[in-house]
Every structure is written in C-alpha cells, then in structure tokens.
Amino acid sequence: MSPNWILVCDAARARLFVASDRKSAWAEVAGYANPELRGPVTARNSGRTVPRTQESVGSARHVIEPRESRKDRSARSFARHIAGELQDARAHRRYARLFLVAPPRFLGVLCDELGDLKAAGVAGTLGKDVVGLQAETLAQHVRAAFPRDFAMEPKRPAA
Numbered sequence: 001m002s003p004n005w006i007l008v009c010d011a012a013r014a015r016l017f018v019a020s021d022r023k024s025a026w027a028e029v030a031g032y033a034n035p036e037l038r039g040p041v042t043a044r045n046s047g048r049t050v051p052r053t054q055e056s057v058g059s060a061r062h063v064i065e066p067r068e069s070r071k072d073r074s075a076r077s078f079a080r081h082i083a084g085e086l087q088d089a090r091a092h093r094r095y096a097r098l099f100l101v102a103p104p105r106f107l108g109v110l111c112d113e114l115g116d117l118k119a120a121g122v123a124g125t126l127g128k129d130v131v132g133l134q135a136e137t138l139a140q141h142v143r144a145a146f147p148r149d150f151a152m153e154p155k156r157p158a159a
Helices: 070-091 104-114 135-145
Strands: 004-009 013-019 027-033 052-054 061-063 097-102 122-127
Touching: 004 070, 004 135, 013 135, 027 070, 070 104, 097 104, 097 135, 104 122, 122 135
Parallel strands: 004 097, 097 122
Antiparallel strands: 004 013, 013 027, 052 061
C-alpha cells in the first residue's frame, strides 16, 4: 500500500512528510526552498526597478505598475515547481493520498497549479501557516484537522 504524503509549505519553503499508516510516526523526506524569497532582503535582489513612461507633452514620467508583483510571480513559480513534483510522484504511484497544509493565499495558488485536486490525490487541505514549527507540533495540528485520517496520539493520564 502506498503511503500518505503531507506537504507543509508557504511561498518560501516546503517540507514533505510521509506517513505509512494512520498511527505511524512521520518522516520528513524532502525539503524545497524558493531562493527568491529566502534569505536576507539584500540577498533577494530587493532593488526595485519599475518601468516608466514618458509623458507625451512635458518632462513628466509615470511609473507603470506590473500586473503581478515580483513576490507573487515568485510564489506562483514555486507552486508550479512543487505541483510538477507532486504530479510526477502521483503518476509513479509513490503516494496514495496527499494532504496540503499552507497559508490560505499560497494554498490557493498551489491548488490552482495542481488543477484537478481529486486527480492529484489530494485528500484534504488545511489553510494554516505552520511550516516553521517542529515536526511534532506540526503533526498535532494536522492530526487535529484530519482526525479520521490520522490517529491522535493517546493522552497521558494526569498523575
């Protein structure tokens, strides 16, 4: 039986976890980074150069705003890369079901890039920004959101 995959991501990085069954511990098997949105601002090419247009009469110049910001374009490109990896894995039957956890805005972009979620094997989505949490804490969030798919860890009785 193919395992379940849990992808936890945002526009800057993604972490892929595998759970072989409902009760098994998760193993982090892959990590992805968007270099355009990672690192200090000076390293990200923050110098903004925007196109300008010359007024037909006089010396006034006006800024032409891009339709999509550089950050949004980078996030869409990163989502396209991740979606390609997931579609390839689905074609090779490396996972049975996929759970996506991302901030709502990036989750929408990722779902757009995946296309048909049912064909991609997406069993559930969670709109939360938890990519920076420790694996155990992250697993608790996902188990609480999908109790039928992941067994909750038994609580220890109070002594």
